[in-house]
Amino acid sequence: MAIEEQEPLFDAPIPGMSLTHELGARPWQSPAQFTTVDEAIDYYMDRMATEEFMEQAVDVLEMGVPITTVANTMQMSGVMEGKHSIDVGMLVIPLLMEMLMLIAETEGIDYDSGLTEEKPETTKDAMINKVRVEMKSRIDEVQEEPEDAVTEEEEDVSFGLMSRRK
């Protein structure tokens, strides 16, 4: 079994961070506005059907942001705003993804669904290797070029009008 190297998570909340405000002061600590999945679906479908949302979604997807990330961010903001609970949010995510895909395909843009299995370490290593090989070949080219240039200059000097006679 391969041991995965975990990167340290620096953006995690510090212990006791949730106690810096009194209980109930945050929207997600109050009862949710939409308690059922159906209500949450209606809320999101109404929002996503607007022209303004579609334009923004297309811009974000064109930039290469995966649909999984957009959908998760949307439901997370819904939880933070106190619109629905996190359980309802989890149930709604696949529907949000399907709707985002429909919007992207209606607008005819290429998008990243985020459904392919990610192997970030492999990708990073592959990219680093690719860049390393490319840099090495460029360095080799640069090192070879000056020698030729110098020899050409030496040859040119002998053909000038004011050049020294041999």
Place this chain on the structure above:
Amino acid sequence: MLINPARQLYLNMDIDKIEEQQQAPSTGLLAPKRMMKNVAEDKVEQPAFRVAKHMKLLRQQREMLKNGN
């Protein structure tokens, strides 16, 4: 650590295997009573099932777009 569960949630929705809603049983006086164990198995009342039905509609729209209908 799983940060974004969206991929797993999407792939777990087997919307192709959704069965069409069966015909409602008759509610006549002589009709058999509904057993409690059948109530628990009623998928239609599950929120995930309703989400899957909505997803199926959207996917059909997407497929129509792809096929140029």
